Amino acid sequence: MPTETKSAVAPFSETLRGGQMWSRVLRRGEALALTDVEGGASVAALFFNAEQPLERYNMPDTLKAQHIARLTAGNVLYSDMGRVLCSIIADSAGWHDTITGHQRADMARAKYGPGTYQALRNDFHRNTRDNFLVELGKYGLGRRDLHANVNFFVKVASDLEGNLRWVPNSRAGASVELRAELDVLVVLSNTPHPLDPAPTYAPKPVGLGIRRVPAPAPDDAARTSCAENGRGFTLTERYFA
């Protein structure tokens, strides 16, 4: 069962309105908290080793190491190099998707109409793919670096036959906090998930807060949640040894 973690997270100092994008190198030992201000948020995210971005978040390695098909507190985000990029140290949403991808411009137009800048100015309908490409471009990265992303606050569950279903998930005030285990380039897009049944373009605001946190102790919840993660932390710590 997903763990509900009550511990306080970093208060937010910055708000991403619906449609907006964000990126920053989260230094090892920093934690980034995302807060769903109104409920029903969805934030698409990508993660890279800031020192060598060819090393990046790997969805299959993350899932199979921890025997999970969703992310919550105690889980970690693995890179393709066997290292832990981030640990989820707090989560009151309970389920974050990583298996259903993100929306492109063609999908957004088909669902919400044109939503152009000419007509809507800065309320225009930005989509996740274009936001990712803009933000990645600032670091010399691009289309080839786009891999399966995380969708924070989004729940898409399957039945025993594998049929997927969108499940309303996140409530106002829900938050998730990520502790960087190495210097991680985090790219966020606060844009609608492709399976969100809402017929109009209305992504919700998300608060962002960053704080310094202690290094993971020997009894850290993410490190000890499975034997695989113990080895993942060992490999990550060897990177700095």
Add this chain to the structure above:
Amino acid sequence: MALTESKLEPSRASFDQVVESGCGFSRTIHRGQTLRIVDLEGNQAVDTLFFDAHDPTERYSAVDTIREQGNIYLTTGTRLFSSEGNVLLTIVADTCGRHDTLGGACAAESNQVRYSLDKKHMHNCRDTFLLEIATRLERLSKRDIPANINFFMNVPVTPEGGLTFEDGISGSGRYVELLAERDVTLLVSNCPQLNNPCNAYDPTPVRVLVWDPA
């Protein structure tokens, strides 16, 4: 699970080759051609990727494929979507019934995490992909390797969000067949994993056949 057989005769195939376990394989499959992969001895995972043959920055996307069909498993009728929302191939026959696309490829580093730190030097699919790319598909690099398909592999997902690697549901002679909807580059690693039941702890050869359009 519904199984669908094919009427295509192996004797009429335009290409027919056995790929041993631990080996890579790549080939252009042209629009209209049909590709069959045969699990010759049973329970063999075949790690598979597809790229647009003319623009390999457009490639197979596991997440687009499962989202568009609303189901996690691949079988007959599944359209394999690209990262740009185009259909690369369609599965037109399947005598296994279910194929994985969440488990990804084994790698030296992920084997250390999953099994033991001393497993680093066991042969693995990511090494096979990298060598095949370096020697035969030089337009590509590691950044182009997305989450792949694992034909014949059984990775059940639970409604609670769990995921396990289970004993295979495939068997000797089972196959999957795909119709190319555009020119694609096929990249295969016939999986050498010895640490989990995906290959029944005994990796075995598979057979790759291609038929031209009738």
